[in-house]
Amino acid sequence: MPKDKIKVLLLENIHDNAVGYFEAQGYRSVERLKGALDADELKAKIADVHMVGIRSRTKLTADVLQAANKLMCIGAFCIGTNQIDLTAAKKLGIPVFNAPYSNTRSVAELVLGEVIMLARRIPEKNWSTHNGGWLKTADGAVEVRGKTLGIIGYGHIGTQLSILAEAIGMKVRYYDIVEKLALGNARSCPTMEELLADSDFVSLHVPSTPKTKNMFTATEMAQMKPGAMLLNASRGNVVVIEDLVKALESGHIAGAAIDVFPSEPASTRDMFESPLRNMPNVILTPHIGGSTLEAQANIGTEVAEKLVKYSDNGSTLGAVNFPEVQLPLQETGSRFMHIHNNVPGVLSSINEVLSRRSMNITGQYLRTDGDVGYVVVDVQEQVEAGLGIRHELEQIPGTIRTRFLL
Numbered sequence: 001m002p003k004d005k006i007k008v009l010l011l012e013n014i015h016d017n018a019v020g021y022f023e024a025q026g027y028r029s030v031e032r033l034k035g036a037l038d039a040d041e042l043k044a045k046i047a048d049v050h051m052v053g054i055r056s057r058t059k060l061t062a063d064v065l066q067a068a069n070k071l072m073c074i075g076a077f078c079i080g081t082n083q084i085d086l087t088a089a090k091k092l093g094i095p096v097f098n099a100p101y102s103n104t105r106s107v108a109e110l111v112l113g114e115v116i117m118l119a120r121r122i123p124e125k126n127w128s129t130h131n132g133g134w135l136k137t138a139d140g141a142v143e144v145r146g147k148t149l150g151i152i153g154y155g156h157i158g159t160q161l162s163i164l165a166e167a168i169g170m171k172v173r174y175y176d177i178v179e180k181l182a183l184g185n186a187r188s189c190p191t192m193e194e195l196l197a198d199s200d201f202v203s204l205h206v207p208s209t210p211k212t213k214n215m216f217t218a219t220e221m222a223q224m225k226p227g228a229m230l231l232n233a234s235r236g237n238v239v240v241i242e243d244l245v246k247a248l249e250s251g252h253i254a255g256a257a258i259d260v261f262p263s264e265p266a267s268t269r270d271m272f273e274s275p276l277r278n279m280p281n282v283i284l285t286p287h288i289g290g291s292t293l294e295a296q297a298n299i300g301t302e303v304a305e306k307l308v309k310y311s312d313n314g315s316t317l318g319a320v321n322f323p324e325v326q327l328p329l330q331e332t333g334s335r336f337m338h339i340h341n342n343v344p345g346v347l348s349s350i351n352e353v354l355s356r357r358s359m360n361i362t363g364q365y366l367r368t369d370g371d372v373g374y375v376v377v378d379v380q381e382q383v384e385a386g387l388g389i390r391h392e393l394e395q396i397p398g399t400i401r402t403r404f405l406l
């Protein structure tokens with residue numbers, strides 16, 4: 001299909017850089033919407049598009065993906081991909097690409113700023129001053145120098161935060177389920193319990209997984225030091241909000257900064273509802289940990305590049321749900337892509353089809369995982385679209401989809 005016929009749909013106000021990149025690469029049919037779409041709107045819209053770009057608000061469920069008959073690939077213009085049914089996408093032969101680092105620094109900076117705000121009891125003072133009060137007091141306000149920050153999830157964001165926190169004189173302890181190299185003077189904790197007992201501030205930086213769902217409950221909160229503060233800029237279902245409300249009301253947790261929520265408004269038209277709304281010692285932000293101009297600009301280019309590379313070249317390098325194949329540029333001849341269920345015999349069937357037609361194979365790339373296989377074959381011949389090879393490849397048992405680059 002010529003590039004100018006490939007339809008790209010970008011939701012949730014994805015940065016201009018993405019649009020610019022697609023257009024510069026010859027993709028002329030790029031539609032960008034400011035907000036997210038609900039399931040029905042999305043199903044209607046996605047039926048006609050070849051690439052879709054989303055951020056955290058759009059839910060690409062198995063049901064929505066079933067309606068996406070022409071969809072070739074998905075771009076998550078963010079880090080987290082829990083809003084996408086990755087397995088369903090894979091089984092439909094749709095790779096998903098994200099931007100694993102582009103907003104890391106933005107989240108770490110926000111969290112560090114919030115640690116200082118919480119330490120100085122700014123949320124209460126800000127709330128009071130807006131309402132005509134004048135809480136000019138040092139009560140409960142402390143420097144962060146010498147205090148301990150406990151980081152749960154010592155990945156890209158957790159480690160950035162660790163470096164920034166040490167730079168302003170904090171002690172850092174971390175807990176991760178995977179052994180991680182301690183940066184600077186940070187020290188790892190063998191258990192989360194030990195981290196909680198030792199930390200003045202606890203910040204969560206884990207991904208959304210079945211294990212992290214509701215991992216922070218009344219039990220973990222009770223293990224925190226009395227008067228400690230909790231920060232969550234990871235995912236909303238990691239912390240049990242009702243338990244947090246109780247811990248804040250009792251004063252055991254003295255303050256919190258929460259950027260992500262179990263239920264977030266799908267659009268700016270919807271009201272944000274949370275029992276935390278009336279608590280003056282809580283910083284509430286609307287899932288903007290990664291929302292800086294720098295991060296959004298970088299993400300826009302990075303994910304658009306990955307989508308274009310897959311579309312132009314077949315490369316799945318960086319896909320989060322798909323066998324990764326890094327491909328050289330296709331200089332001459334033709335390239336076939338074959339995505340299939342991972343069952344024995346598919347590769348030999350592909351080769352049989354090509355050899356029946358006396359094709360000279362110049363390159364062949366295969367990667368599989370437990371579910372699917374991805375084969376890319378370069379042939380010397382300039383194959384005419386009408387030759388029907390693609391049709392024959394589609395008849396191979398187990399085929400999910402095929403593509404053809406001339």
Ligand SMILES: NC(=O)C1=CN([C@@H]2O[C@H](COP(=O)(O)OP(=O)(O)OC[C@H]3O[C@@H](n4cnc5c(N)ncnc54)[C@H](O)[C@@H]3O)[C@@H](O)[C@H]2O)C=CC1
Pocket residue numbers: 079080100103104107152153154155156157158175176177178205206207208209211212215233234235259260287288289290291
């Ligand atoms: N608020 C926002 O706007 C943003 C939120 N995020 C969220 O932050 C999360 C973390 O991002 P990165 O640091 O880039 O991810 P990452 O994958 O680099 O690091 C996550 C770390 O958590 C660890 N981990 C996983 N399960 C754990 C558990 N049960 N207990 C302790 N550690 C565990 C992993 O081993 C890994 O080291 C993302 O998955 C995303 O959900 C990311 C960007 C922006």
Ligand SMILES: O=C(O)CCC(=O)C(=O)O
Pocket residue numbers: 055056057077078079080081103290291
């Ligand atoms: O910017 C967004 O919409 C989502 C940011 C985020 O949570 C992520 O990158 O995982």
